Amino acid sequence: ALKANGCPKLETIPDFSKMWNMRELYLCDSFKLTEVPGLDKSLNSMTRIHMEGCTNLTADFRNNIQQRWTSCGFGGIYLNGIYDIPEWFKIVNDADNIVFFEVPQRIMGRDLKGLTICFVYSYFGFGPKHEDSEGPVGIIVRNLTKQTTLHANIVFARYGRSGPDLLIRRLLPTRLKDRYLWQGQLSNDVICLEGGDHVSILVRPYDVDFVRVKKTGVHLEWDKVMKENMDNLDP
Numbered sequence: 001a002l003k004a005n006g007c008p009k010l011e012t013i014p015d016f017s018k019m020w021n022m023r024e025l026y027l028c029d030s031f032k033l034t035e036v037p038g039l040d041k042s043l044n045s046m047t048r049i050h051m052e053g054c055t056n057l058t059a060d061f062r063n064n065i066q067q068r069w070t071s072c073g074f075g076g077i078y079l080n081g082i083y084d085i086p087e088w089f090k091i092v093n094d095a096d097n098i099v100f101f102e103v104p105q106r107i108m109g110r111d112l113k114g115l116t117i118c119f120v121y122s123y124f125g126f127g128p129k130h131e132d133s134e135g136p137v138g139i140i141v142r143n144l145t146k147q148t149t150l151h152a153n154i155v156f157a158r159y160g161r162s163g164p165d166l167l168i169r170r171l172l173p174t175r176l177k178d179r180y181l182w183q184g185q186l187s188n189d190v191i192c193l194e195g196g197d198h199v200s201i202l203v204r205p206y207d208v209d210f211v212r213v214k215k216t217g218v219h220l221e222w223d224k225v226m227k228e229n230m231d232n233l234d235p
Helices: 059-067 164-169
Strands: 024-026 048-051 071-073 076-080 091-093 098-102 114-123 133-143 148-159 179-187 198-205 211-221 227-229
Touching: 059 076, 071 179, 091 098, 098 211, 114 133, 114 198, 133 179, 133 211, 148 179, 198 211
Parallel strands: 024 048, 048 076, 071 227
Antiparallel strands: 076 179, 091 211, 098 198, 114 179, 114 211, 133 148, 133 198
């Protein structure tokens, strides 16, 4: 893992195209950073990317890592919420934490590989007790056709981090520091969806009182190679 949080003067970073064994990357609050060169070529080993507070990332860089992400289960991509759910997500609820959809039949002989899930959440607590808080967010997949339910606890919502970088976050405008985006994946080997199934995806924080999910999106994956990450979620 590479951890370099709280580097507000960081503008460039070495090429990552041959970082084939790196699993976790933490670059939070690098306001001037626009990209991590070559990172999209090393995603096969990545299970977690934290770039909250990196508010100057280019659209091309974000699209490359979000569309080429392969890790399923624990981890995912954490970004600032100003970037919103990507346009290539076709199933989106712009105002809530639940989406409904029907799984199409096989497309040109291809089977469903899994789901890419993305949601934007915001912090709405006040006071010092919330400045270094975190809590699990549950992703509940209900197959309304087969009457089955899967509870996936694969993501933590965070607000603030202890140490010097908390002071950096206080310099951010409120509209930037209280919105976050998470994207991750669930393999169809786990959720077992078939063509014709009617499905709901509910994103719900567990045991936390400072997080509200503002919008939710789902993208069905038909071609992507998806790898299950069995590591513990809590770093």
